[in-house]
Amino acid sequence: MENPSLCDGIGYRTVLFLQGCNLRCTGCQNQSTWDISKGIKTDVKELALKLREKCFNKKLTITGGEPLMQKGALLELLKELRDFDLCLYTGHELSEVPSEILAYLTFIKVGPFVQKLKTTTKPFVGSKNQEFMEMNKIGKTK
Numbered sequence: 001m002e003n004p005s006l007c008d009g010i011g012y013r014t015v016l017f018l019q020g021c022n023l024r025c026t027g028c029q030n031q032s033t034w035d036i037s038k039g040i041k042t043d044v045k046e047l048a049l050k051l052r053e054k055c056f057n058k059k060l061t062i063t064g065g066e067p068l069m070q071k072g073a074l075l076e077l078l079k080e081l082r083d084f085d086l087c088l089y090t091g092h093e094l095s096e097v098p099s100e101i102l103a104y105l106t107f108i109k110v111g112p113f114v115q116k117l118k119t120t121t122k123p124f125v126g127s128k129n130q131e132f133m134e135m136n137k138i139g140k141t142k
Helices: 044-054 065-079
Strands: 001-007 013-018 057-062 085-089 109-110 131-134
Touching: 013 044, 013 085, 044 065, 057 065, 065 085
Parallel strands: 013 057, 057 085, 085 109
Antiparallel strands: 001 013, 109 131
């Protein structure tokens, strides 16, 4: 469910992996998250409480799978954790992310993983076409 990380956004972060992906990028490093039926169904409020206990510095990156497959639950979780530094990793383009979700984010990584564009030199992304952005730098604020 969650893991500590220094490479999934700025600073020491807790990472929450959501189950289910309908994008299924070739070369994906998280293929085990594709099948949504393999996940554990969790109440959003209970998950938020657990994250408040485990995420001591309130820096959380939400990834998957594809978090936007669960837009309603994702939005509910973001609202519960509105006082956190929130980062979302999605394979969708920025224009495809609902504005009500963007409003809660500090950072976002957008774009599908493209194996032939794989990179290890561009921070926080897997392929050169992907972008990692700070939300207040693109006109959105928390």
